[in-house]
Amino acid sequence: MSGTGTGLLSARGLHKSFGDLSVLAGIDLEARPGQVLSVLGPSGCGKSTLLRVLAGFEAPTSGEVLLDGVRLSGPSADRGMVAQAGGLFPWLTLRDNLAFGPRASRRTGTQVTAVVDELLSATGLDGFADALPKQLSGGMRQRAAIAQVLANRPPVLLLDEPFGALDAQTRLRMHEWLRALLAERPTTVLLVTHDVEEALLLGDRLCLLSNRPACVVDELPVPFGADRGRAVLADAEFVRLKATVLERVLTA
Numbered sequence: 001m002s003g004t005g006t007g008l009l010s011a012r013g014l015h016k017s018f019g020d021l022s023v024l025a026g027i028d029l030e031a032r033p034g035q036v037l038s039v040l041g042p043s044g045c046g047k048s049t050l051l052r053v054l055a056g057f058e059a060p061t062s063g064e065v066l067l068d069g070v071r072l073s074g075p076s077a078d079r080g081m082v083a084q085a086g087g088l089f090p091w092l093t094l095r096d097n098l099a100f101g102p103r104a105s106r107r108t109g110t111q112v113t114a115v116v117d118e119l120l121s122a123t124g125l126d127g128f129a130d131a132l133p134k135q136l137s138g139g140m141r142q143r144a145a146i147a148q149v150l151a152n153r154p155p156v157l158l159l160d161e162p163f164g165a166l167d168a169q170t171r172l173r174m175h176e177w178l179r180a181l182l183a184e185r186p187t188t189v190l191l192v193t194h195d196v197e198e199a200l201l202l203g204d205r206l207c208l209l210s211n212r213p214a215c216v217v218d219e220l221p222v223p224f225g226a227d228r229g230r231a232v233l234a235d236a237e238f239v240r241l242k243a244t245v246l247e248r249v250l251t252a
């Protein structure tokens with residue numbers, strides 16, 4: 001944990017190549033404490049690669065990742081990541097999945113139970129504590145995967161298209177759920193998505209990536225309050241911004 005840190009995650013001049021394939025071409029970005037930074041980019045541009053580099057699972061070819069001004073190398077408990085395919089252990093019950101991190105960090109049995117019970121309630125999965133992941137719906141599984149990472153109370157949460165596999169209505173419910181969850185737990189969030197609507201519904205700021213090799217082509221604040229709900233979809237400013245950003249993605 002960063003302890004005294006505030007959770008400011010910065011990338012400076014990140015390049016990443018796999019052999020001759022250049023994927024990241026000098027990414028500079030900042031995910032600010034208590035805010036959601038939506039990172040939007042076309043399919044295959046390097047979003048998951050960027051997230052893995054920020055999480056420390058991949059080393060950049062050059063450039064650096066800093067947390068509260070301190071250069072990072074390799075993964076640490078400061079940055080919790082929910083991978084594109086979700087991360088629950090299929091052989092563990094939901095309760096044991098959520099308890100995994102707190103147990104590994106040697107919290108007492110009482111502390112583990114308190115963390116797990118609170119997250120089961122926050123995810124609306126109280127009745128499914130003893131279920132295996134395969135017994136949950138897709139939306140429940142994604143909520144559980146996010147809760148599993150939040151159980152470690154990381155100052156930084158990295159989300160890779162967490163709702164990409166869900167239908168449009170469930171996704172909208174998930175957006176409202178996530179906003180409410182984060183309101184209770186101030187966290188730096190970097191949300192990778194290819195969905196403009198999702199980026200605008202959840203983000204406080206938006207960072208737009210080009211086609212591969214990815215670089216940042218635009219950064220803009222999202223001018224809607226933290227309490228925005230799905231009603232914002234009908235807001236004229238939202239509709240206009242969505243069309244503008246979509247056009248930018250298509251021509252990035």
Ligand SMILES: Nc1ncnc2c1ncn2[C@@H]1O[C@H](COP(=O)(O)OP(=O)(O)OP(=O)(O)O)[C@@H](O)[C@H]1O
Binds near residue numbers: 018042046084
């Ligand atoms: N470990 C790796 N080795 C070689 N190439 C890789 C590796 N990881 C990713 N790539 C390549 O990097 C490019 C970007 O992949 P990445 O998964 O980061 O894109 P993405 O933007 O997340 O795509 P999607 O929108 O489909 O999730 C792709 O061409 C992919 O083949």
Ligand SMILES: [Mg+2]
Binds near residue numbers: 047048084
């Ligand atoms: Mg991806």
